[in-house]
Amino acid sequence: MKKLTWIQWEIPVGVLTAATVLILIAQVESGAAISLRLTRPIAILSAILLGVLAAIYTQQGMAAYQRYHRQLALKISLRMVSWLISLVALLIIPLLFLIDAQGSLWADKTRIIEIFIPLAMGIQAALMFSPEDEATLEVTLSYPRPAYWLIMERLAIGLCLQSAVAMIGLALTFASVDDIAPLTELLRWLPPLVFFAGVGLYATLRSRVAVFGVVVTILLWGAFLVFGKQFLPGAGGISILRYVQPFFWAVHPYLEPGDLGQGDYWLNRVLVFLIGFHLIRLAILQLRSEELILLGTERKSA
Numbered sequence: 001m002k003k004l005t006w007i008q009w010e011i012p013v014g015v016l017t018a019a020t021v022l023i024l025i026a027q028v029e030s031g032a033a034i035s036l037r038l039t040r041p042i043a044i045l046s047a048i049l050l051g052v053l054a055a056i057y058t059q060q061g062m063a064a065y066q067r068y069h070r071q072l073a074l075k076i077s078l079r080m081v082s083w084l085i086s087l088v089a090l091l092i093i094p095l096l097f098l099i100d101a102q103g104s105l106w107a108d109k110t111r112i113i114e115i116f117i118p119l120a121m122g123i124q125a126a127l128m129f130s131p132e133d134e135a136t137l138e139v140t141l142s143y144p145r146p147a148y149w150l151i152m153e154r155l156a157i158g159l160c161l162q163s164a165v166a167m168i169g170l171a172l173t174f175a176s177v178d179d180i181a182p183l184t185e186l187l188r189w190l191p192p193l194v195f196f197a198g199v200g201l202y203a204t205l206r207s208r209v210a211v212f213g214v215v216v217t218i219l220l221w222g223a224f225l226v227f228g229k230q231f232l233p234g235a236g237g238i239s240i241l242r243y244v245q246p247f248f249w250a251v252h253p254y255l256e257p258g259d260l261g262q263g264d265y266w267l268n269r270v271l272v273f274l275i276g277f278h279l280i281r282l283a284i285l286q287l288r289s290e291e292l293i294l295l296g297t298e299r300k301s302a
Contacts, residue, residue, distance in 0.1 A: 198279025
């Protein structure tokens with residue numbers, strides 16, 4: 001199957017998005033407010049487009065796996081993944097269920113996993129690989145397999161570790177809270193897990209500095225968590241954001257099941273997951289050549 005190029009997909013998606021936004025701006029200028037009813041079709045179309053792209057890129061990734069699976073270095077990747085973050089998460093999650101923190105974020109026991117585990121995953125992803133901090137970078141690039149497989153292995157291990165901790169927390173949730181839906185609890189933390197993994201990984205590889213990736217992850221996590229209600233339709237806020245604020249609900253990683261309708265919540269979960277997926281894909285593109293990894297830029301061919 002022929003690989004998709006940037007011009008074949010990203011530009012059409014960008015043009016479609018820009019045209020939609022311009023239409024909505026024109027409606028606002030004419031006196032009509034941007035409501036949930038107007039933003040929902042755009043969110044649905046975005047989910048379809050991102051889903052199709054994700055399916056195609058996943059197929060390409062599976063084809064690459066068939067080519068390089070004999071060159072996996074899981075033992076090395078296991079040593080390079082920060083186990084300390086997973087261990088801290090494993091120790092903190094049970095403690096949060098025991099703390100009687102009335103009026104705090106931890107008071108709602110159903111939110112403990114979704115609040116803490118995605119943050120831990122984002123920080124862990126940000127620390128996985130930084131070209132400026134990698135002591136054995138030249139040695140790594142000398143391996144016969146592509147450099148991006150290193151990140152994919154470490155990321156897969158990190159996702160498995162944090163998911164295992166989340167499952168332990170999920171068991172504690174079922175033991176502490178009555179009448180909860182297993183699927184809803186899974187959707188609370190799994191899409192944000194992928195989302196913040198993508199944020200941390202992309203911010204680090206794009207900036208080439210792990211600390212920057214950690215800071216961006218924490219800032220986004222805090223913004224969505226603390227100001228979550230301000231991202232809902234009709235919440236108001238800064239006037240300069242009036243054109244984009246009505247769209248935030250669709251990409252809000254900490255949208256609660258009761259904030260909007262069930263269909264809108266499911267749509268939000270799909271979009272949050274897909275955005276995380278594509279952030280991971282964009283991060284891996286930063287490792288597409290040795291020149292880009294070593295120097296942070298590529299020479300343009302004549």
